[in-house]
Amino acid sequence: MIKKIKKLKKIRLHREGTDTLVYGFIVIAAIALLLWRFIDSKVPFWCFTAIMGTVYCIVINFFRCPIRFFPEEDTTGLVVAPADGRVVVIEEVDEDVYFHERRIMVSIFMSLFNVHANWFPVDGKVKTVAHHDGNFHKAWLPKASEENEHADVVITTPEGTDILCRQIAGAVARRIVTYAKQGEDCYIDEHLGFIKFGSRVDVYLPLGTEICIKMGQLTTGNGTIIAKLK
Known part of the structure; x- marks a missing residue:
């Protein structure tokens, strides 16, 4: 497989946030206008504007979509972080859905202040894509990996190693979007x-x-090397 040419880093807003940001702005602006026109005191207007303006900026930060390109040309055997966040689990577990064997599970928790775009952790071919309905426990709890709503993507590397990448919904998260398609080639950077x-x-x-x-x-998603395969 041929790696695409590296480009400069860019930051944009993710398309998944378009509706949320547009409709959110319309609602905030409409309420602010009503407060300005129909309430004599301007205190509620300024308080509302300050609070909702802060919240809106946090949401904009959440939907950032940095265009990142892994700096190393040779990615053979490398596993790159699929998300921005903090490592909350590194342990051996029994994986009984796809591999039926012991595996090392690395979990990265994303807070509301992290970028929530996810990247492919390895180059390869998408072997399996599956969405599983479930609960909405707090994402950092151990049971969240199996009981929460999640989407599984199994990737076969060029060397023939299968890797499972699992997107997990949390107590607040209610929508998982997966772009991976079964049978397609995938690359770090995508x-x-x-x-x-x-x-x-x-x-x-x-x-x-x-x-x-x-x-x-x-x-850092698509930036931090989390593992090296044998």
Whole structure:
């Protein structure tokens, strides 16, 4: 597979946030106008504008969509962080849905202040894409990985290693978007999907994989190397 040419970093707003930002702005502007025109005191107007303006800026920050390109040309064996966030789990678990064997699970939790775009963690071909309905436990809880609503993407690397990347909804997140399509080639640098408002991404790696991050470490999606495959 041929890697595409690297480009400069850019930042834009993600298309998943278009409706939220447009309709949100219209509602805020309409309420502010009503307060300005029909209430004698301007205090409610200024208080509302300050509070909602702050909230709106947080939402804009949430829907940032940085265009990032991994700096290394040779990505053989590398597993790159699929999301911005903090490492909350590094442990061996039994993966009984796809692999039926012990795997190393690395979990990255995304707060409301992180970018919520998700990237492919490895180059390869998409083997499986599946969406599973479920609960909405807090994303950092261990049971969230299996019980929460989630979307699974299994990727086969050029060397033949299967990797599972799982997008997990949280207590606030109610929508998981997955762009991966079964049978298509995928590459580091490309978006795998998006999760709205607080969530988590798990990566299941073969035993013997060299883990390059530690608990509590902050990660940059498509930038931080989290592991090296054998």
